[in-house]
Amino acid sequence: xxxxxxxxxxxxxxxxxxxxxxxxxxxxxxxxxxxxxxxxxxxxxxxxxxxxxxxxxxxxxxxxxxxxxxxxxxxxxxxxxxxxxxxxxxxxxxxxxxxxxxxxxxxxxxxxxxxxxxxxxxxxxxxxxxxxxxxxxxxxxxxxxxxxxxxxxxxxxxxxxxxxxxxxxxxxxxxxxxxxxxxxxxxxxxxxxxxxxxxxxxxxxxxxxxxxxxxxxxxxxxxxxxxxxxxxxxxxxxxxxxxxxxxxxxxxxxxxxxxxxxxxxxxxxxxxxxxxxxxxxxxxxxxxxxxxxxxxxxxxxxxxxxxxxxxxxxxxxxxxxxxxxxxxxxxxxxxxxxxxxxxxxxxxxxxxxxxxxxxxxxxxxxxxxxxxxxxxxxxxxxxxxxxxxxxxxxxxxxxxxxxxxxxxxxxxxxxxxxxxxxxxxxxxxxxxxxxxxxxxxxxxxxxxxxxxxxxxxxxxxxxxxxxxxxxxxxxxxxxxxxxxxxxxxxxxxxxxxxxxxxxxxxxxxxxxxxxxxxxxxxxxxxxxxxxxxxxxxxxxxxxxxxxxxxxxxxxxxxxxxxxxxxxxxxxxxxxx
Numbered sequence: 001x002x003x004x005x006x007x008x009x010x011x012x013x014x015x016x017x018x019x020x021x022x023x024x025x026x027x028x029x030x031x032x033x034x035x036x037x038x039x040x041x042x043x044x045x046x047x048x049x050x051x052x053x054x055x056x057x058x059x060x061x062x063x064x065x066x067x068x069x070x071x072x073x074x075x076x077x078x079x080x081x082x083x084x085x086x087x088x089x090x091x092x093x094x095x096x097x098x099x100x101x102x103x104x105x106x107x108x109x110x111x112x113x114x115x116x117x118x119x120x121x122x123x124x125x126x127x128x129x130x131x132x133x134x135x136x137x138x139x140x141x142x143x144x145x146x147x148x149x150x151x152x153x154x155x156x157x158x159x160x161x162x163x164x165x166x167x168x169x170x171x172x173x174x175x176x177x178x179x180x181x182x183x184x185x186x187x188x189x190x191x192x193x194x195x196x197x198x199x200x201x202x203x204x205x206x207x208x209x210x211x212x213x214x215x216x217x218x219x220x221x222x223x224x225x226x227x228x229x230x231x232x233x234x235x236x237x238x239x240x241x242x243x244x245x246x247x248x249x250x251x252x253x254x255x256x257x258x259x260x261x262x263x264x265x266x267x268x269x270x271x272x273x274x275x276x277x278x279x280x281x282x283x284x285x286x287x288x289x290x291x292x293x294x295x296x297x298x299x300x301x302x303x304x305x306x307x308x309x310x311x312x313x314x315x316x317x318x319x320x321x322x323x324x325x326x327x328x329x330x331x332x333x334x335x336x337x338x339x340x341x342x343x344x345x346x347x348x349x350x351x352x353x354x355x356x357x358x359x360x361x362x363x364x365x366x367x368x369x370x371x372x373x374x375x376x377x378x379x380x381x382x383x384x385x386x387x388x389x390x391x392x393x394x395x396x397x398x399x400x401x402x403x404x405x406x407x408x409x410x411x412x413x414x415x416x417x418x419x420x421x422x423x424x425x426x427x428x429x430x431x432x433x434x435x436x437x438x439x440x441x442x443x444x445x446x447x448x449x450x451x452x453x454x455x456x457x458x459x460x461x462x463x464x465x466x467x468x469x470x471x472x473x474x475x476x477x478x479x480x481x482x483x484x485x486x487x488x489x490x491x492x493x494x495x496x497x498x499x500x501x502x503x504x505x506x507x508x509x510x511x512x513x514x515x516x517x518x519x520x521x522x523x524x525x526x527x528x529x530x531x532x533x534x535x536x537x538x539x540x541x542x543x544x545x546x547x548x549x550x551x552x553x554x555x556x557x558x559x560x561x562x563x564x565x566x567x568x569x570x571x572x573x574x575x576x
Contacts, residue, residue, distance in 0.1 A: 266289075366406065
């Protein structure tokens, strides 16, 4: 209890009033006393051998309550002293055990950002949730102080890492310290831009299948999320280990369904107050995800073993082949075990399919509801590229500045990773004179920080050609007009405060693949179809699940696009 008390923090309004705790202690003791009476009465009735302690309440309950009150008063005084010494505010209204109410868990990010606006003027504030104290770094300066300590002095929270590892994704995502350094050395090169060129053919194959599938059902309302997820699963399967599961054509696959169950299991486990999945024998199956996780682990282990034993693996152009080749070229600490290789395959498969799928769904919803001509601009740009099948990596990225701007803004403002949750592994002096003990929990609200105007000028989100406030969504925010090249995109990075792919040395190694995947899939859809939401579509908002994702299915009406390449080029002439 004492260890948990040190980790938690509640506001003066609730913490410093011992009345609530006195009532709670008294209620518990009264319940205990009543239970004893019932127990002894039952035993006497059945056995007639145990005496009934009829005077228990008068003899013992009073001293228990008095002792509880004294302990609570002492605790309140100690907390009051700590509150006076704390150099940042705390969110008021915290309740015993529960902490600060957030409503449904899916409201976590929305509530966190609201607290940032109310209590984050100094760049720091704290709140408590389920008995755990969290400190929120809600401006760029404070966020950098925390992020700069990764991956050695600051790491992901133990609960998040434990939950993600429990679904088999024990790879570069969960790695910290020297383990991360070794994993990164092997995984990073396999996903650099030069190697992504080898993966482009697989992306185009799946994108073509997706367009054909949508064309066959475009007379009906389409739940686009299911088809986008199927395409991301197919792409990652081909890119990672040259396995063609073809979810797009088949409508579903066992691997895709297992992946959904594993994601749901990870979400439940991250939010669980204790690691129930560690209960021997049955724990892994209590949330219904155990069998799916087992099948995924077995499949990825089999694929990794086949790759390791294949004499021709060095000739394959897959993520697995490249990482095995790098692994064979290393020695000692520069090699990766079979179990670690399997975990990195699962990590790539899970992260690559889910986060990319969520971003594309949000982008398509934005296009469908836009009334400023955005869809027409994007379609003209995509058609003017000519033959997408023959286009190389550089041509695709250079020819689609408007679509890239939309993707960057979607990632920033409506993306799947709006915050970072970490803890320090050793004492950390976040502000002068205040040293935080190890395992203090931190939230870094990336999305909220990107909306602020008080960062270093080189790290501010640009206002864009329309001078749009940073807190608003603007699909054209990242565009710029140049005399020699015409319309270009200001490509953001973590060095300029763009955090959707991470920050500093922990930036996502798969960002290049994710971006080209989104460019090819979205441009293919826009070249072929005009899109709109179905009539009376439910309002969409983002909610906190395993990732930040839409709370409703995105249901689109697709109609064949009538704009030709010749017309698209004519439309572009005034802009150029």
